[in-house]
Ligand SMILES: O=C(O)CCC(=O)C(=O)O
């Protein structure tokens with residue numbers, strides 16, 4: 030599955046005019062060996078944390094290698110996810126996503142339109158004109174007292190539930206480590222975030238981008254997933270070898286491919302962590318476009334199917350998100366609870 034050639038750093042090298050002269054806008058998504066933080070010497074640990082935080086200040090995106098999640102665990106999650114999406118529509122539709130407060134269930138193609146627009150009418154018009162060409166399955170913590178996951182029957186999707194619950198837990202644990210690295214890199218106490226993220230208010234999203242005719246993706250504003258930022262602290266993104274994820278260089282506005290690198294996880298900062306850090310850390314726009322299409326015949330081309338899994342990490346829903354220490358002297362934003370922020374964003378993007 031993960032068979033693409035690896036490349037470590039992406040640079041656009043485009044010149045950009047800054048207030049004080051001309052600078053080269055290099056845009057990097059660095060590849061960071063996370064074992065140096067988890068098991069390295071104190072000096073290795075500190076330098077890795079600093080490297081992560083500087084990348085999160087600059088591009089908001091990193092590739093993490095040696096992250097500790099075994100390849101077979103990821104492969105199993107991809108296999109079970111693919112099996113789920115192959116179920117008949119009638120079966121999946123019975124598990125439909127219903128409420129942004131729950132944010133659980135199956136989202137069929139066209140129901141979500143990720144965007145930076147905030148006006149509900151504008152988003153509805155975009156969804157009508159250029160919906161996202163993807164279907165997703167959203168999974169939350171399974172022990173929530175108010176909201177229940179929408180599990181398929183075990184007879185329809187054997188081992189789906191167990192696999193996804195294990196994967197959820199595994200991703201949560203990695204998230205805790207990455208947040209420790211961020212705390213260290215921000216010169217906070219290493220465990221600063223631990224108590225603020227332990228309730229696992231996260232969202233595991235399985236994504237399936239079906240093969241589609243190239244012509245359908247050629248419309249204005251049309252992408253497999255429109256340009257957007259994520260909402261929470263961090264996103265852990267697992268992608269197959271097809272490609273299509275692009276990240277916007279904030280200095281030039283140019284989107285550049287975040288090509289799949291075998292064995293790595295793409296980690297990006299979400300809006301809530303950017304807000305928490307008073308915009309010291311950057312939540313960067315990204316999108317999914319269709320990779321090169323295969324010709325069906327002389328007139329039509331088809332893009333290959335793509336699969337990815339995003340683990341959207343959130344602080345505890347009741348956590349108050351207000352300017353972190355060491356992130357400027359003046360808070361740019363009013364304090365807000367995680368829940369108020371996330372539910373507000375989700376309510377605007379779904380039909
Ligand atoms: O599928 C991908 O590679 C990215 C998906 C994504 O950015 C999202 O769901 O927020």
Ligand SMILES: [Fe+2]
Pocket residue numbers: 257258259264315
């Ligand atoms: Fe995203």
